Amino acid sequence: MNREPRSQNAPPSVYGEVRSLLRRFGIFPNRRLGQNFLVDVRPADMLADAAKEIAAKHRSRLALEIGMGLGHLAERLVRRGFHVVAAEIDKRLVDAARARLQDATILDSVTIVSGDALQRGMLSDELRQALRTAPQTGKYVFAANLPYSAASPAIVWHAMNPAEWTGAVVMVQKEVAARLAASPGEDDWSALGLFASVAFREVEILADVHPGAFFPPPQVDSSIVRFFPADKGGFPTARLAAFGEYCRRIFSLRKKTLHRALDILGWKEPLRMNTATRVEKAPINAHVKIFERNFPE
Numbered sequence: 001m002n003r004e005p006r007s008q009n010a011p012p013s014v015y016g017e018v019r020s021l022l023r024r025f026g027i028f029p030n031r032r033l034g035q036n037f038l039v040d041v042r043p044a045d046m047l048a049d050a051a052k053e054i055a056a057k058h059r060s061r062l063a064l065e066i067g068m069g070l071g072h073l074a075e076r077l078v079r080r081g082f083h084v085v086a087a088e089i090d091k092r093l094v095d096a097a098r099a100r101l102q103d104a105t106i107l108d109s110v111t112i113v114s115g116d117a118l119q120r121g122m123l124s125d126e127l128r129q130a131l132r133t134a135p136q137t138g139k140y141v142f143a144a145n146l147p148y149s150a151a152s153p154a155i156v157w158h159a160m161n162p163a164e165w166t167g168a169v170v171m172v173q174k175e176v177a178a179r180l181a182a183s184p185g186e187d188d189w190s191a192l193g194l195f196a197s198v199a200f201r202e203v204e205i206l207a208d209v210h211p212g213a214f215f216p217p218p219q220v221d222s223s224i225v226r227f228f229p230a231d232k233g234g235f236p237t238a239r240l241a242a243f244g245e246y247c248r249r250i251f252s253l254r255k256k257t258l259h260r261a262l263d264i265l266g267w268k269e270p271l272r273m274n275t276a277t278r279v280e281k282a283p284i285n286a287h288v289k290i291f292e293r294n295f296p297e
Contacts, residue, residue: 034147087117162229177223
């Protein structure tokens with residue numbers, strides 16, 4: 001099913017504004033930094049609306065955005081009642097976003113952190129300090145049009161730190177979203193999906209976004225995906241790093257039976273387990289049992 005938002009009229013666009021701001025601040029989109037700017041505002045509205053729904057359930061009015069670009073999502077989050085802590089690695093974009101948000105008279109509701117949001121796989125000290133000292137305190141909603149290079153480390157960090165946030169709604173490559181939301185036996189089931197199945201709950205793709213929604217258009221489709229921290233009392237957070245390694249290694253043999261894969265890896269079989277199933281078809285609880293047998297605390 002095509003989940004892409006549709007309209008009988010031309011989609012609302014900020015193409016002219018984006019091009020004007022880029023020219024004004026001498027910015028040429030950097031592909032290495034994943035600089036593809038939304039010019040169709042419907043995905044930004046969808047992200048902000050989904051963030052508001054999460055906030056309403058969890059009484060949160062603080063949002064974290066990684067890769068704020070020109071501030072179109074931050075503006076929409078503020079107009080839905082959030083204080084936004086937004087990180088942007090490109091100083092030129094920081095200046096452009098400040099000017100734009102100042103013109104929109106909402107800059108006081110946005111804390112901008114200039115620099116890399118993720119350092120050595122962790123949120124930067126500056127970003128975490130900004131979250132701790134923001135006017136709206138407590139757990140935050142993670143809402144972002146993530147630069148493609150930042151998507152995996154940002155998602156993994158949130159898996160490892162469930163106490164910091166209440167829910168997430170992010171735009172990522174369509175392929176990444178499909179893997180996050182997949183189930184055992186599906187074509188998109190992968191090491192990432194297995195990891196996400198114990199790290200998160202209620203992973204759901206909300207919409208697909210065509211490259212034409214961006215300037216310049218990326219070479220791949222994107223998707224908006226929503227997820228929440230795993231329930232307390234489930235898989236222990238302290239073991240997630242080791243489980244991620246398990247996922248990577250076992251799925252390097254995805255077409256093998258569990259029996260053959262365990263033999264190749266030199267791992268032990270859990271007692272009374274049917275290991276004739278392929279790695280990619282095995283249920284999640286089977287993988288958890290194999291992990292616990294071979295990765296003791």
